[in-house]
């Protein structure tokens with residue numbers, strides 16, 4: 598099953614970071630996600646369920662037509 602979130606994706610969270618930014622870049626996917634705040638560069642790790650609840654929308658979906666990428 599293809600993962601909805603890819604490395605390099607930018608997502609918007611429902612809550613904004615204290616720096617005022619709501620956009621985060623996905624740095625790592627899996628059971629735990631690591632994301633980087635695009636406002637201040639702060640990185641946080643969180644369990645996948647919490648990440649998915651926090652996401653409001655994907656701003657820059659990773660566009661790939663190569664099916665082999667989905668196997669990773």
Ligand SMILES: [Zn+2]
Nearest residue numbers: 614616634637
């Ligand atoms: Zn921030």
